[in-house]
Each structure stands twice: as C-alpha cells, then as structure tokens.
Amino acid sequence: MTDLIDDANATAELMTDVALRQHQDRASQHQVWKDGKAYCTECGFAIPPERLAALPGCGRCVGCQQAIEQESRLWR
Numbered sequence: 540m541t542d543l544i545d546d547a548n549a550t551a552e553l554m555t556d557v558a559l560r561q562h563q564d565r566a567s568q569h570q571v572w573k574d575g576k577a578y579c580t581e582c583g584f585a586i587p588p589e590r591l592a593a594l595p596g597c598g599r600c601v602g603c604q605q606a607i608e609q610e611s612r613l614w615r
C-alpha cells in the first residue's frame with residue numbers, strides 16, 4: 540500500500556515538474572532579447588536583471604505585469 544502511495548506521489552511530482560517546465564518554455568518564447576538584454580513585450584523597456592533572476596522567462600516589466608493582473612482581476 541505504501542508503495543502505491545509513493546508511486547502516486549512520485550508521478551504527481553513528475554507531472555508538476557513537467558508542467559512547470561512547459562510553462563517556463565512557453566513564457567521564454569514571449570521574451571524579447573536584444574544585445575543581451577530582455578525587453579518588456581508590452582512597453583518595450585528593458586526588464587531589470589534582478590527581475591529576470593527572480594522570474595526567469597518573464598516577458599514583461601513589473602508595471603505592465605501588475606497592470607495586466609489588475610485588469611484580469613476586474614474581469615473575473
């Protein structure tokens with residue numbers, strides 16, 4: 540019985556890992572890079588390296604991300 544639960548946990552962990560990686564891959568396809576810098580896909584300003592380090596694959600600056608999140612919250 541324990542083996543069954545271990546197997547289920549391992550499978551769930553693997554699926555989470557795969558989903559996370561797919562999400563990161565998709566997100567990084569929406570990044571705009573030029574001369575070694577990433578630029579926001581919304582406003583075109585450079586994304587600070589600290590933000591990229593914290594959120595690898597992010598394609599928007601903080602301001603644009605917040606605006607989009609607020610907008611989506613309004614429409615819920």
Ligand SMILES: [Zn+2]
Pocket residue numbers: 579580581582583584599600601602603604
């Ligand atoms: Zn922006």
